[in-house]
Amino acid sequence: MAEGRPERADAARNRRAILEATERLLTDNPPEQVSMERIAAAAGVGKGTVFHRFGSRAGLMRELMLERALSLRELVTDGPPPLGPGAAPRERLLAFLDAVVEVVGRNKGLLAALGQAATVPRDAQQDARDHHSVYGFWHGHISTLLAAERPDLDAELLAHVLLGALQSGPIVHLLGQGEGRRLALSLRLLVTGVLET
Numbered sequence: 001m002a003e004g005r006p007e008r009a010d011a012a013r014n015r016r017a018i019l020e021a022t023e024r025l026l027t028d029n030p031p032e033q034v035s036m037e038r039i040a041a042a043a044g045v046g047k048g049t050v051f052h053r054f055g056s057r058a059g060l061m062r063e064l065m066l067e068r069a070l071s072l073r074e075l076v077t078d079g080p081p082p083l084g085p086g087a088a089p090r091e092r093l094l095a096f097l098d099a100v101v102e103v104v105g106r107n108k109g110l111l112a113a114l115g116q117a118a119t120v121p122r123d124a125q126q127d128a129r130d131h132h133s134v135y136g137f138w139h140g141h142i143s144t145l146l147a148a149e150r151p152d153l154d155a156e157l158l159a160h161v162l163l164g165a166l167q168s169g170p171i172v173h174l175l176g177q178g179e180g181r182r183l184a185l186s187l188r189l190l191v192t193g194v195l196e197t
Contacts, residue, residue, distance in 0.1 A: 105180030
């Protein structure tokens, strides 16, 4: 899409159909079985349309994860409390961590596909921008809420620790086993303990 020009209605429809088909397929199938051909067929578009729009399978997976992360960002900035503005910092923090676990857990196939795509040559600058836009927002939000609740804590480092846990092998495996609720409860216990010490 050219800079400053609105996306055509048919292009927007195709994009939405491709992203929804990808998420459905990743929910029901191992990532290695979700090919561009299957995605195109499920979305009702040609394979060339998928490649033209996203460049590669890795590009499509990154775009889907970014979209999920940006939806969460909108809820945090403009949604109702406790996730959105208006609740106490502790309530917002716990709600946000629950939401992050839900996004990561719901998209476990997507995370696995992104992991597989890590070996594919990519645009390192674009990856850095994408990583910063998601991780940077999540980290900033968590550290701000921690500092508001407990100014004496090293909120910046604690936010890295909490987010780093979500990327560890054992945690990703737990999410793959459908243990998102268990992880969310454990994160709540951990954060509550830190805030009360």
